[in-house]
Amino acid sequence: MNYNFDRLIDRKGSGSIKYDKMSFFFGRDDLQPLWVADMDFATPDFILDAIKKRLEHPVLGYTMRQEGFFESYMRWARKRYRWKVSRQWLDFSPGVVGGLALSVLSMTGEGDKIIIQPPVYHPFFDVVKGNARQLIENPLQRDAEGNYRMDFDHMRSIIDPQTKMIIIANPHNPVGRVWRRDELEELAEIAVKHNLIILSDDIHADFIYKPNQYTPLASIDEAVAQQTVTVTSPSKTFNIAGLSTSIVVIPNENLRQKYRNKIKDMHLFLGNIFGNIAFETAYKKGEAWLEELLKYLQTNIDFVTGYLAEHIPEIKPVKPEGTFLMWLDFSGLNLPHDKVKDILINQAKLALNDGKSFGQNGENYFRLNIATPQSNLKTALEKMLVFNEF
Ligand SMILES: Cc1ncc(COP(=O)(O)O)c(C=O)c1O
Structure with missing residues (x-):
């Protein structure tokens, strides 16, 4: 390994939501944070160096995205996802959730129905309801083998002329599914038949564990x-x-024109100097680093899976096919959800995401972020041994 993912970095006091906002969300701040979906690893040097280099210039005035910004993504998509993206398809968004909200606002109307598939990343609820669209739920189902599936029959049954959009996450946060090509084909068939726009949030697309393969829906x-x-x-x-x-x-x-008009009307197209530089540098220089990261994350997944099976078999992880998040099923403990939550926070002193915050079918689940040095995960799992007393 050329990069050190074992390095422990003290993030407290750095303005990190994960570390510095715990008392607001959990009622105390002496917890080990394994919640917000960012990583405890250092941002790679080649990105930090590019930002430092820009800082050698003393003026941080208005900035523009160079063509290299878009080209870097086109190359990345072609090389890593085998997806040929045209330059004219691309535009900027100030954050992925911002891009979802701008798309909802620009491409649907007030009162239109939008389908989401809980348990799912909670801002999906907000971008629909907060923008006065009707939220329609098509909950994911777990099949006999415990795998999450989209419920296409139910989806077909809830679509009516007011239904205009479906929002998916590929891979899916929090359950870690990487949608297979045949599943996406079925979804596509429904969308085309009913003229639905599919808003695909692919922010986790680089976190794919073999033998799974990410397929961009649009490809x-x-x-x-x-x-x-x-x-x-x-x-x-x-x-x-x-x-x-x-x-x-x-x-x-x-x-695309609708999106552009909206981002222009809201004056959200500018972006920031460091974001532009980091984006372009990441896609240009990041492949080797990413490959090592993925290996490290796979060992973390294996470690958590093995530890739980051996020491607390009542807590069953859903095997992630993608993302750096593990969806843990606590139902084997036969404890009420709120009791599990209380034990996690007040006895184990761990901050995990509450499964219920992801909507329907989140009861008895908590989400664990494994993008942290393995020694941190070991500490967290040892704290979870307290569940053996119940
Ligand atoms: C599926 C998904 N989409 C979007 C985001 C956040 O994106 P952004 O911070 O760019 O709005 C997250 C972060 O956890 C996520 O899991």
Whole structure:
């Protein structure tokens, strides 16, 4: 390994939400934080160096994105996802959730129905309800083997003429599914038939564990590309989420124009100097670093899985196919959800995301962020041994 992912970095006092906002969310701040989806690893040197170099120039005035910004993503998509993205499909977004909200606002109308599939990343609820659209839920189902599936029959049954959009996460946060090509094809068929826009949040697309393969929905065929808006960023991959710089991919000219008008009207297109530099540098120089990171994360997943199976078998992780998040099923403990939460916070002193915050079917689940040095995970799992007393 050329990079050191074992290094423990004290993030307290750095303005980190994960470390410095715990008392607000958990009622105390003496917890080990394993919640917010950023990583405890250092942002890679090649990105920090590019930012430092820019700081050698003393003026931080208005900035613009160079063509290299967009080209870096086009190359990355082609090389890593085998997806040929055209330059004219691309636009900027100040963060991925911002891109989702701008798409909802610009491409649907008030009162329109938008489908989401809980348990799912909680801001999906906000970008729909907060913008006065109707939220329609198509909960994911766990099959007999414990794998999460989209419920296509239910999806078909809830679509009506007011339904205009479906928002997916690929890979899916929090359950860690990487949607297979055949699943995306079925989804695409429904969307094309009913003229639904699919808003695909692919922020976790670089975190894929073998043998799973990420398929960009819009790469399936031209018809689905015309109805797909993909929002993504290197922000999770390279731990630069604090720079709020993302990209939208909109092959459909009409939808793209709507997006552009909205981002212009709201004056949100400027971006920031460091976000632009970090984005471009990440995609240009980041492959070797990412490959090592993925190996490290896989060992963390194996470590958590093995530890729980051996020491607390009542807590069952759902095997992640992608993301650096593990969806832990506590139902084997036969304790009420709120009791588990209380033990996690007040006895184990751990801050995990509450499964219920991801909506329907989140009861008895908590989400563990494994993008941290393995010694941290070991400490956290040892604290969880307290569950053996119940
Ligand atoms: C699925 C998903 N989308 C978006 C985000 C956040 O994106 P941003 O910070 O760029 O708005 C997260 C962060 O956890 C996420 O998991």
